[in-house]
Amino acid sequence: MSDLNNETKKSNKRIIVLSVVIGLIFLISLCAILLKRTNNSGNIAYIYKDGELIQTIDLSTTSNGSFDITGGYDDDFEYNTVTIKDGDICVSDSNCKNKLCVKEGYAIKAHIPIVCLPHKLVIVVKNENEEDSIDAITY
Amino acid sequence: MRSRTKQITLLALFAALSVGIYALESLIPPLIPIPGVKLGLANIITLVVLKKYGIKDAALVLIVRILITSLLFGQMMSFLYSFTGGVFCILIEFLINKLLRDRALFITAIFGAIFHNIGQLLVAVIITSVPGVVIYAPYLMIAAIATGFVTGFAAHFTLKLLPREL
Numbered sequence: 001m002s003d004l005n006n007e008t009k010k011s012n013k014r015i016i017v018l019s020v021v022i023g024l025i026f027l028i029s030l031c032a033i034l035l036k037r038t039n040n041s042g043n044i045a046y047i048y049k050d051g052e053l054i055q056t057i058d059l060s061t062t063s064n065g066s067f068d069i070t071g072g073y074d075d076d077f078e079y080n081t082v083t084i085k086d087g088d089i090c091v092s093d094s095n096c097k098n099k100l101c102v103k104e105g106y107a108i109k110a111h112i113p114i115v116c117l118p119h120k121l122v123i124v125v126k127n128e129n130e131e132d133s134i135d136a137i138t139y
Numbered sequence: 140m141r142s143r144t145k146q147i148t149l150l151a152l153f154a155a156l157s158v159g160i161y162a163l164e165s166l167i168p169p170l171i172p173i174p175g176v177k178l179g180l181a182n183i184i185t186l187v188v189l190k191k192y193g194i195k196d197a198a199l200v201l202i203v204r205i206l207i208t209s210l211l212f213g214q215m216m217s218f219l220y221s222f223t224g225g226v227f228c229i230l231i232e233f234l235i236n237k238l239l240r241d242r243a244l245f246i247t248a249i250f251g252a253i254f255h256n257i258g259q260l261l262v263a264v265i266i267t268s269v270p271g272v273v274i275y276a277p278y279l280m281i282a283a284i285a286t287g288f289v290t291g292f293a294a295h296f297t298l299k300l301l302p303r304e305l
Contacts, residue, residue, distance in 0.1 A: 007240060010240075011238075011239050011240045011242050011243075014238050014239055015239060015242065015243045015246060018235065018238075018239070018243075018246050018250070019246060022246065022249055022250075022284060025253065025280055025284065026280070026281060026284055028277070028280075029276070029277035029278070029280040029281045030277070030281065032276075032277040033277045033278065033281075036274070036277075
């Protein structure tokens with residue numbers, strides 16, 4: 001009987017220890033994710049217009065603000081207002097038809113390059129600290 | 140002593156069940172856009188067989204399930220991922236279950252899920268030879284804790300409801 005009790009006590013202890021291990025793994029993972037989120041140094045935005053690189057911006061050192069990227073004349077006049085805010089970049093206004101570039105939102109938050117097809121404008125954010133990322137992983 | 144025929148039939152039944160569960164799960168769209176994160180419901184069967192019949196039978200069911208599902212649903216690569224993950228998972232589950240003397244099955248399940256993901260990450264690192272995929276690790280660990288918890292409790296209640304004579 002006491003043997004059985006001992007066994008139960010032993011496994012009780014182990015349950016507690018293993019639960020703590022799980023809790024620790026959870027906390028460490030959470031910290032890793034949060035730390036990675038806030039670390040945005042080395043993000044560089046490349047702005048392409050008509051296929052040419054016209055501007056590179058270091059997002060981690062550039063303060064908040066916005067500027068226009070224009071092109072064309074008279075009836076063809078086109079502009080995209082690029083806004084930099086808290087280390088992220090977006091197109092906040094545009095006179096293109098569908099305004100998809102505005103709807104795409106912030107480049108880093110959305111994890112996608114921002115594209116304005118009618119104006120042939122592309123904004124890509126790359127992190128110079130990261131290695132060239134993989135195309136895809138299949139499971 | 141249980142007859143061998145009965146045991147084989149039972150294990151085949153469990154293998155078929157886990158293939159079915161896997162198929163059903165593949166219909167669920169991924170909840171989180173991170174490769175490798177899924178519920179792992181087929182792990183319920185592994186846990187049930189492991190606890191009821193031991194590691195040998197559980198390994199048999201697992202390998203049959205992985206072979207069939209890779210043939211049916213996967214590409215060549217998915218076999219490697221599933222196999223490594225599965226082996227990691229079942230070994231640690233066996234160990235933890237032994238440590239806990241068949242109690243607190245959800246802890247066993249969580250560790251199984253964690254090591255399943257670790258195994259898959261290792262394969263990913265080796266195959267792509269990009270150590271950068273390790274940045275997925277924290278996300279995968281948290282997902283594993285959540286899904287392991289769920290599958291652990293599912294296995295617990297499945298075991299409770301299974302007839303004793305099975």
